[in-house]
Amino acid sequence: MKLSQFKFDLPDSLIATTPSDQRDEARLMVLDRNTGAIEHKIFKDVINYFDEKDVMILNNTKVFPARMYGNKEKTGATIEVFLLRELNKELRLWDVLVDPARKIRVGNKLYFGDNDLLVAEVVDNTTSRGRTIRFLFDGTNEEFRRNIEILGETPLPKYIKRKATAEDKERYQTIFAKNEGAVAAPTAGMHFSRELMKRLELKGVEFAEVTLHVGLGTFRAVEVEDLTKHKMDSEQFIIDQPTADMVNNALDEKRKICAVGTTSMRAVESAVSAGKKLKPANDWTSKFIFPPYEFSIANSMITNFHTPESTLLMMISAFGGYESVMNAYEVAVKEKYRFYSYGDAMLII
Template sequence: MKLSQFQFLLPKERLATEPTRWRDECRLMVIHKDTGEIEHKIFKDIIEYFGKGDTFVFNDTKVIPARLYGKKEKTGADIMVFLLRELNREQHLWDVIVDPARKIRIGNKLYFGDDQSLVAEVIDNTTSRGRTLRFLYDGPYEDFKEHLFSLGEIPVPKWIKDKITPEDTENYQTIYAAHEGAVAVPAAGLHFSRELFNRMILKDINKAFITEHMGIGQFRRVDVEDLSKHRMDSERLIINEETCRIINESKMNGHKVVAIGTTVLRGLETYITTTHEVKPYDGWTNKFIFPPYEFSVPDAVVSGFHLPESTMLMAVAAFGGFNNVMNGYQVALDEGYRFGPYGDAMLVL
């Protein structure tokens, strides 16, 4: 497959800047991959396609307030720091992106907060934009973390909306988020409400959780035409024994396993046995899924509507079939579906 095959014209007004009022009432496109048939539903109708013993697998990562605004020492120049991941808890070291990057040097101090109460020192330049910061803080770790996160804002992408509101702190987070570490939300999970979870219980549909801390790598522009030459950024992945047991028993008993989002799709395919069983895992994944690809675990996938040439679109196309999914995207454009993390959803069966 070539990068250009995933190009399409997406008008800016089709990007959703706000979610639907109720999480489970966005539109849902259902694609039957064996026939190419398309149905138009409301998201809460999703459980009509599943029943007792089927398993939905969710990514329970929690988005951190990763975007901080501060000042450079001496000049007072405005800077934005985007937290990528914590490198060392004891030394308060973080891998970050700084913007603008060209004037930030090793040894520079950066100040955050209206009272400049939090100070960081640049100790390493890892790439043209990336930096390692040491936050200078005396006190318990939990106090530092609370202070740091109180100064940040939830990192809704700027291509969705420029001005972040207090409502985004809740809207850009799944209701089951549990483990801090993501800097982007696994958006397919945003459509699940507590009411929908209760209806799943009534139908004896299982829930299982993995943790994959979604980074910005999935949003990075793919800059090679030959997709086999693209390399994904690594993301931390944790799959525990209980999750493996639920998934493997579901498969063994002939029930469906549903991956909620492309992070789950990647996570489930990262470390499996020759008999297609999921194994416990605690490490990193840089798995890049694009057509053609033979899946071992999921029987269905829930996804949002992604940007042109995005790795998430490629993963969904690998599962549902390139022609089916790209046709579905054209139908979505024709029928007024909304794109992006706050947009509508797709179920591929």
């Protein structure tokens, strides 16, 4: 398929910049991928579509406060430093993006916080905006992490043109987040409240956790018309044996298996055995899913509404059927559903 086939008109007014008042009260569109039929619900109604021993696959990655602001030595110029991933815990080496990049060269020092709570030195150029920095810090790992928490901001996507707030620190995160490492949230999971999780649990729905540390590549634009030529950024994912066992049991019993979010779907589709079962893994994936594609594990999914020409829209079109999904998006725009990270949800069954 071609990039231009995933274009649609999305008014700026439908891009959500704040979360819904309550996690589980965002709107929910339900799409039947066999018939194309559409229902309009509230997210907490999702419980009505699952039964005892059905499995929901949740991404338990945790977003860390990756956006920091420091000052360059001598000039005092303010520099945004976006922490991408830790390369070496002992040496405190990090892969980062800097802005404005033209001002930052190897050897420069950056100072963060009052009384220079943290100091970093630029040790390498990686891309036009990418740098490797080394934090010059002698304390413990716990003290270092505490300082990152103090200095860092919730890494809201750039299209949200406002400062992150205390509310964002809680809401731009799932309630089941535990394994720190993401710089963007697995947003479909943010609709689950504790009350809804408890109700699902009482109904007998099982939760299988995977970890996929979401990177900035989730927002990267596709710049080639021929989708076979697009390369995805690599992201780390972990699937343990208990999760594989739970999902495989559900497969054997022909239960409903729901991937909560494109990140959960990407993780499980990156760990399929020759026998079309889920296998444990601790690896990196650069898997790009677009139509046509045969899915092996999940037979339903929950996702947010995505932007035109995004890799996320391409994945759900592969799962829900290109024509059905593009028609559903036309309906979503007409019905004024909210799009993107803080937007409304879709259940594809």
